């Protein structure tokens with residue numbers, strides 16, 4: 440099952456410290472967790488302004504070990520072969536993976552990579568970026584709000600890609616029909632004559 444993720448974190452060019460994580464499964468089941476181990480005093484001005492106010496005062500914060508265990512259970516419950524998606528996924532993926540240790544410590548059955556919405560956008564024919572931006576919810580920079588947006592945008596892009604495939608199939612069918620019509624059309628007289636001579 441696809442699992443759409445987003446992380447908020449504090450990074451300094453050397454470390455990516457997980458602050459909060461949101462996960463939304465393809466079937467709509469959600470998980471949101473905040474870390475009790477992230478040092479908020481290290482937040483830069485941008486994070487202080489945009490991210491810290493979006494943390495939820497009403498939720499209990501968990502240790503990294505507890506977050507890791509909750510995520511493993513959440514992903515396990517989604518069935519085999521999880522597929523992770525994020526937007527500009529690189530930092531989110533590292534922040535998630537480091538909950539478990541090094542790259543080889545990832546939970547069994549997990550892929551060793553995360554799919555990126557931006558790669559999907561890059562492969563779409565003429566994606567409507569303005570329309571996609573409108574899908575973004577009213578809670579940017581909250582990990583759960585952003586994870587919900589990743590799901591919404593993935594669904595819109597997939598729908599657009601499906602429409603592209605349908606249009607391409609219709610165009611191919613039209614070409615085939617035209618080829619058939621051309622084949623059925625009477626051949627030029629000179630050509631028919633030559634064929635007849637050959638046959639005799």
Ligand SMILES: [Mg+2]
Pocket residue numbers: 445446447579580581582585
């Ligand atoms: Mg975010």
